[in-house]
Amino acid sequence: MPLKAMSDASANTKLSEAELVATARQNATVLSIFKAFLIIGATSFGGVVPYLREGLVTKCHWVDDKEFVELLSISQSLPGLNATNMAILLGDRLKGWLGAVAGIVGVCLPGALLMLGAGMFYRVHGDHPYVTYMLKGVAAAAAGLLLATVIQLGKKSLSHRFDLVFVLVTVLAVNRLHLGVPKTLLIVGLLAIFFHYPRKSEKESVNQ
Amino acid sequence: MNQLPILVRVFAYLSLLTVGGGMAAFPEMQHLTVNVHHWMTSSQLVHMYSVGQLAPGPNMMMIVSIGDWAVWEASASKALGIVGGLIVVVAFFGPTALLALIVGRAWNKLDKWPWRRSIQQGLASVSVGLLLAGTLSMAKTAVTGWTTGGIALAVLLTMLWRKVNPALLVLGGAIAGTIAFMPK
Numbered sequence: 001m002p003l004k005a006m007s008d009a010s011a012n013t014k015l016s017e018a019e020l021v022a023t024a025r026q027n028a029t030v031l032s033i034f035k036a037f038l039i040i041g042a043t044s045f046g047g048v049v050p051y052l053r054e055g056l057v058t059k060c061h062w063v064d065d066k067e068f069v070e071l072l073s074i075s076q077s078l079p080g081l082n083a084t085n086m087a088i089l090l091g092d093r094l095k096g097w098l099g100a101v102a103g104i105v106g107v108c109l110p111g112a113l114l115m116l117g118a119g120m121f122y123r124v125h126g127d128h129p130y131v132t133y134m135l136k137g138v139a140a141a142a143a144g145l146l147l148a149t150v151i152q153l154g155k156k157s158l159s160h161r162f163d164l165v166f167v168l169v170t171v172l173a174v175n176r177l178h179l180g181v182p183k184t185l186l187i188v189g190l191l192a193i194f195f196h197y198p199r200k201s202e203k204e205s206v207n208q
Numbered sequence: 209m210n211q212l213p214i215l216v217r218v219f220a221y222l223s224l225l226t227v228g229g230g231m232a233a234f235p236e237m238q239h240l241t242v243n244v245h246h247w248m249t250s251s252q253l254v255h256m257y258s259v260g261q262l263a264p265g266p267n268m269m270m271i272v273s274i275g276d277w278a279v280w281e282a283s284a285s286k287a288l289g290i291v292g293g294l295i296v297v298v299a300f301f302g303p304t305a306l307l308a309l310i311v312g313r314a315w316n317k318l319d320k321w322p323w324r325r326s327i328q329q330g331l332a333s334v335s336v337g338l339l340l341a342g343t344l345s346m347a348k349t350a351v352t353g354w355t356t357g358g359i360a361l362a363v364l365l366t367m368l369w370r371k372v373n374p375a376l377l378v379l380g381g382a383i384a385g386t387i388a389f390m391p392k
Binding site for chain 1: 257261269305311328334335346360364373375377380382
């Protein structure tokens with residue numbers, strides 16, 4: 001019966017991984033959620049997603065990779081930032097709304113304090129010539145960084161060539177026609193959603 | 209003092225525009241904070257946003273400085289300024305947090321709804337467009353000549369070709385800017 005033994009063994013390793021997550025979830029407290037997200041909020045230099053995975057999957061074992069990707073995709077399709085939406089979704093799954101509050105406060109606190117300090121410094125010393133030279137470089141770098149992020153996101157999330165038309169129309173509506181973000185979101189958003197209306201063949205590919 | 213209710217209204221509204229990322233709300237944020245309420249100038253806003261790229265955590269934390277400045281300016285009190293910063297964070301993250309909580313709980317039901325996929329795919333293109341629109345309006349203030357254009361292009365190409373920590377590239381931009389603009 002080698003087949004049965006093998007399937008038993010693989011069932012065992014799967015179980016132990018699932019068990020690891022189950023135990024970690026049971027031991028999660030509001031305080032431990034706050035601490036985990038506080039550490040992510042204080043160390044995630046240059047983009048928060050890899051630090052979220054490291055903290056939540058690898059260190060805390062609160063979710064496995066599959067659930068992490070699922071939570072991330074919910075986070076990305078809702079308004080709000082990835083980091084804060086993740087904190088809400090996972091905090092809520094672990095400890096209800098109190099866990100959600102602990103997560104979002106933790107992940108926001110370090111950056112908020114830092115930016116409060118940076119803002120105060122800039123208000124007093126912002127017109128010092130050397131601060132101006134530096135900030136010109138920082139702003140230019142940030143613009144390049146943003147454009148790279150948009151390109152990478154577009155490559156990953158656009159599924160149809162025609163989607164580029166929606167991207168272009170959105171940019172024109174906001175920056176040229178000054179239609180405003182809410183109206184653009186409503187009009188172009190609805191058009192794009194109807195363009196991707198549920199087709200039979202796509203329904204099957206959802207389950208693959 | 210009476211800046212507080214305005215700040216709450218403005219940032220709760222901006223909160224709901226952050227579809228796809230914080231930058232989607234940037235054109236509207238620029239319009240409201242610079243043209244309508246005169247809390248900052250355009251270049252101050254872009255500077256604070258860019259410095260924010262060096263801070264850890266969610267990347268729109270520069271909103272704290274807007275709240276701080278708006279109240280600090282109006283009341284001439286540093287302590288009240290801090291309250292302004294705090295209020296802005298709650299207003300900016302509260303509405304989307306509540307939405308995430310509700311949708312997160314209903315997700316298992318939504319998962320089987322055929323239109324969910326249509327909404328996700330449709331919104332993907334619009335949110336890329338909104339982020340691009342935000343990026344372009346920010347770049348209009350940030351890229352003003354050959355030097356800043358060169359720094360932006362260098363960062364863009366490095367990001368597309370190599371895996372580098374973005375915070376390091378922003379630091380690199382600070383150094384390049386200082387050397388380039390420093391009086392010789």
